[in-house]
Amino acid sequence: MANSIQRRLVEVTVQAVKALYNADILEHQIALQATRKEFEGQITIVTFPVTRFSKSSPEQTGKEIGTYLQQHITEISDFNVIKGFLNIVLSDDYWVSLLNETIVAKDFGVFPANGKKLMVEYSSPNTNKPLHLGHIRNNLLGYSVAEILKAYGYEVIKANLVNDRGIHICKSMLAWQKFGAGETPESTGMKGDHLVGKYYVFFDKEYKKEIETLKAEGQSEDEAKKNAPLMKEAQSMLQKWEAGDEEVITLWKTMNSWVYAGFEKTYKQLGVDFDKYYYESDTYLLGKDIIQEGLDKGVFFKKEDNSVWIDLTDEGLDQKLVLRGDGTSVYITQDLGTAQLKYDEFKMSESIYVVGNEQDYHFKVLFLILKKLGKSWADGLFHLSYGMVDLPSGKMKSREGTVVDADDLMDEMLKTAQERTEELGKTEGLAEDAKAALYNTIGMGALKYFLLKVDPKKRLLFDPSESVDFQGHTGPFIQYTHARIKSVLSKAEFDANSPVSVLTSISPYERDLIQQLGAFPETIEASAQEFSPAQLANYIYEVAKLYNKFYHEESILKAEANDVKNFRLHLSAAAAKVIAKGMGLLGICVPERM
Structure with a gap:
């Protein structure tokens, strides 16, 4: 389920090479990658493979292809070339429609049955x-x-x-x-x-x-x-x-x-x-x-x-x-x-x-x-x-007889989760059975995420104390982010069935979050093809990080206009949905409140 804009970029780049240099290049020879954070843009096209057709420098080739792409793909608002890398800037309209038409859809991230049977032992x-x-x-x-x-x-x-x-x-x-x-x-x-x-x-x-x-x-x-x-x-x-x-x-x-x-x-x-x-x-x-x-x-x-x-x-x-x-x-x-x-x-x-x-x-x-x-x-x-x-x-x-017993370790995780949660005062107003359920959710989430975020092939050092951290690259940080979003939606009495507002401009924080959410299907695809939960685990962490940036930089409940508030609430709900589904595929529960 490749991203449609990426498919179009590849297709039109092939057309550009034919139109500009009267040469044929195969689609798999077009290399796309995420734009580096220090440069403007979201998708980067590597122009070095095209220079043998253009007979020009990578920079000149990038400018020529960038101009062609901008003329033929309306979603491109700008581009820049750094050495042999053509950085594509997609318009705000593109990101708004990606949220409205794709990410908030009920079937987002859902793959049809492929007819294949597989056993995991x-x-x-x-x-x-x-x-x-x-x-x-x-x-x-x-x-x-x-x-x-x-x-x-x-x-x-x-x-x-x-x-x-x-x-x-x-x-x-x-x-x-x-x-x-x-x-x-x-x-x-x-x-x-x-x-x-x-x-x-x-x-x-x-x-x-x-x-x-x-x-x-x-x-x-x-x-x-x-x-x-x-x-x-x-x-x-x-x-x-x-x-x-x-x-x-x-x-x-x-x-x-x-x-x-x-x-x-x-x-x-x-x-x-x-x-x-x-x-x-x-x-x-x-x-x-x-x-x-x-x-x-x-x-x-x-x-x-x-x-x-x-x-x-x-x-x-x-x-x-x-x-x-x-x-x-x-x-x-x-x-x-x-x-x-x-x-x-x-x-x-x-x-x-x-x-x-x-x-x-x-x-x-x-x-x-x-x-x-x-x-x-x-x-x-x-x-x-x-x-x-x-x-x-x-x-x-x-x-x-010195084995680290699974039952003992899980008990220790629950105890650590209880101590950390109570230290932070996150259990006020919860009944005792609700507290016990929360400690279990956090403790097991910490254990599972810490073990799954590392590439399976790598040996790892598991530190139970480090895994229960509400600020680091951990399960509890992601769980807390989900609970934060749910709190925002609850306070706003958010209606998921309400239409999403169509904005004419968005902030960089909103755009970055939408871009990350849009990659959810391809992340599932890559994780499935490589049998690697680590890819999905690290993706969800990036979603949580970007949501927290957006949350701190942009007012949601006190947004300057109702349409902006509506848009940000839908964006928040989409982030919560992706976090919950992604963590669920890792076997991790996310709480409604913490």
Whole structure:
């Protein structure tokens, strides 16, 4: 949904090159960019590519094309040329009509269905521990990408692949069996995922003690790790699980049910949801079927110990294990099975895996194997790789019990939001339940915005205190701006259905805000195409900044004339609508008052 004025500028520039220099230039060779703030204008055309036709300097070429454009596009009121850059100044009439005819329309920023189906898989927790800070970034990123893609016209399936089997699960189960004394979430008052996580940590501590004992008896580090009784028991438990041992399966189902109940509470607080759950306990056998298919096709090969491998050295990678010699699955086995199951069920054209960048190699291998197996849908697979999250205190290490727990972090955010809000005296006249809802909105908004405003590929340092700032580049600043606009509209008893006044001139602050609002559809488009909520998050921040400039520089409620007041109220309402919709696509609520 490209901006119509930009389309016309490109089209008429092509005409100008033909008329002025009798030459043909392709539309994609015309480079447009936003005019730099220190120069007059809103859209800049780069003239360097045209000089080979004009045989003139970039400055002279810019003047000639600028004159032609001004003669053929009525919305251009002026232009200037700085070196090889032609800066276009659009008329006040253009900006007024953009607000009146486009931005205030009910379908502004709404894309029609594009007929494509897409799956976004995110969260993918292990059922041996609670969700942590890294999971928070994953969930927020996956949810937001899914919402942005829906807004862009895709049919989106939000999927969660639960890692509910494997040696790590058996570690928690074994430790609870040996040391748990029958503890349950009910008897301890702990969330189920926290209780199971406690025994995962317990296993690790006891396992390390056994390793040290064996080393003291003369075994090497590697020997001690293999021979430690706890690890041998955990491996035996995994084999029993795969063999369908009734006692092991019963324990597994019980402990997983505790974890799922805990996860659901965390997901609800985080504000994310899923359309479809997959469980690795259901899909790992499907993966084994694909391994057999690959052996039959000669894509895989067996080694003497019966383990199955694929040779990817010709692709610059290495040999990769796809099934252990004892017949048990590795991660790639179950991922192959799950990929096939997902496609068979939904026949989507694209599938996005939201997984941290430590798994980059894994997904290169996974996608390559599926292509080698001849899966027609493998070209539609994409790994949305994101950087890790650190706190000022350092990186998280879950097995050592120092994980930054998602529930604890969210509680801290609510507490910080309450303290900051009360310090600023923003809760006067609110009932207690309204205050609690406001603290939740601000705290969760601060957390979500801070994590989503950074490009997914970048590692980030999350500072909970910095994120709850009503003045900085934060969620609460944007939320406060929305509440400010709503307060203005309420005081004016604004009627959204009233016609917008047509002004003959507007201020630079009004023009800048209209220009920013007008870019909303293309920002959704860019964010969807690049799977990047950061683009949308930073766009909304610019809207909020420009609104606050406009608010401080121009009188709204006491405007000099009724038509000016009406225009500014409609502009304010449009800003509130864009902020609310944009933040909603990030999974962030905006309050009516603060």
